[in-house]
Amino acid sequence: MANLVIVEHDNNEVAAATLHAVTAAQQIGGDIDLLVAGENCGAVAEAAAKIAGVSSVKVADDAKFGHHLAENLATLIVEVAAGYSHVLASATTFGKNVMPHASALLDKAQISEIVEVKSADTFVRPIYAGNALATVQSSDSIKMITVRTIKFEAAAAEGGSASVEAISGGTDTGLSSWVSQAVSDNDQVDLTSAKIVVSGGRGMQSGDNFSMLHSVAEKLGAAVGASRAAVDSGFVPNELQVGQTGKVIAPDLYIAVGISGAIQHLAGMKESKVIVAINNDSEAPIFQVADYGLVADLFEAVPQLDAAL
Amino acid sequence: MKILVCVKRVLDPQVKARVKADESGVDLANAKMTMNPFCENALEEALRLREAGIGEEIIVASVGGGKTEETLRHGLAMGADRAIQVVTEETLEPLAIAKVLKQVAEQEGVGLVLAGKQAIDDDSNQTAQMLSALLGWSQATYCSEIKIDGDKATVIREVDAGLETIEVKMPAVMSADLRLNEPRYVKLPDVMKAKRKPMDKIELDSLGLDTANRLTTLKVEEPEGRAAGVIVNSVSELVEKLRNEAKVI
Ligand SMILES: Cc1cc2nc3c(=O)[nH]c(=O)nc-3n(C[C@H](O)[C@H](O)[C@H](O)COP(=O)(O)OP(=O)(O)OC[C@H]3O[C@@H](n4cnc5c(N)ncnc54)[C@H](O)[C@@H]3O)c2cc1C
């Protein structure tokens, strides 16, 4: 058995999500090789070689992989995958975008967002917004897998000493080109790895009111998140959305403010260790998953919370 | 340009999925079903492209048995011109669905395929990407804005880091995110009109494709629930509990 993990990165750093995919590969068993495809991504390859448990790192440094466009990257994955029993990537928008494309070129099924490795061919994955867990067994010769990061610890970023091998290959399909990336306020603590998250919903009423949550978050070293309603209303940008179709997170503490607790929102946060809900409607479904519920007007409770910290 | 919109019939998003007692799957008997919300966004976008003079004929297609026709009729009522149902009672995996849709796209000579980003039942998030690969067409997933200009399109995609803009050559396969648009409501006269619109039915077996599933579902279980918590009476009680009981701050 041999695992290939597709490294997610920005040509400078290995994304934390990849470390979780490496752990899933460790649980499957066998050698673990990494594929770094990018442009001027030498630093990424060096960092990748230090990840604990990795045997070798293959680096394809080429302009055609610079922006991780799915059509180009998939052609490389297809070439490299031939020697492996398992190909894994994190279930981030990076992995979700490219892995099915590569899987189809290989004529293999993809097993999306695994949350548990039962054996080398059997995995558990959530369906129906996490309201059911399916155990599936694959008959494919190469198992194409995306990994839900919150269910696998991060592998140690240091301690390994894998060999690094430059490779060429893949095709410049010329189908897509990258134009730009809107970078929003990056001062904020990373939502997916934050220990504490303070999220606001429609009850916040405006984007300006989110400054109350930012103030609390700053004191707690927390990230700010949001419900879909808050994003749809334009209070906050899309990357803050938590839920079935946003980010799936599991911080030590999740504070839901003015969020009703729809199935789709719960799908993204119900694995948090401790959940706090602040909502003025005692019937709101969020209270059914909250460890600590406070039935209160958020415009009174949040400033009080801020003052108490 | 002809546009193919791929739509799936799913459990209504407002309904909580219930696992069958024998753990063989989710109980859909008598459950309220609807068009996958993301597919509604995809169809809405096709309708707007047609209104903008970019799309001509809009075909809605679905692979499925049972009452799939109902979902396609809803698509026709929203404004699609005709519908294709590829009939099978089996639950196919995204790879097989993509193979079927490829055949439909090629047979119909469409210049754009729109799909949802994810089906809210299997949460696979694969079909559009696979279809793009099989067709050898450009791929634009998680679109929140689509602008088509001749043989290329500029697309804004919702990604983990924010919004990414890419340019893709046409023909292309695109998948819709929820913020792409607000799907229109269907009015009663539209429902009546939809009854007269053409609906083709193709038997899956007649396509001669390898649609065998690669995964066997061994069981479907309910996830562990959370134990009920407590209601606190004040912010100071909350902070005290978080500090001394939960020890998370
Ligand atoms: C296909 C699909 C995918 C979806 N994906 C997601 C997803 O990924 N993430 C997501 O979050 N949603 C998602 N949704 C939307 C989801 O169904 C809900 O509509 C959404 O989560 C509601 O957001 P909310 O709780 O902020 O708003 P609401 O449901 O409107 O709740 C607002 C809450 O604020 C409370 N409130 C109001 N004023 C105050 C006040 N002054 N003080 C205290 N409390 C107050 C109210 O009591 C209420 O409970 C999806 C829906 C669909 C159909």
Ligand SMILES: Nc1ncnc2c1ncn2[C@@H]1O[C@H](COP(=O)(O)O)[C@@H](O)[C@H]1O
């Ligand atoms: N049975 C089907 N028939 C037609 N289109 C489908 C079918 N299954 C999935 N799709 C399309 O693919 C999208 C993503 O589905 P999935 O990959 O299953 O998450 C859906 O929103 C549909 O647009």
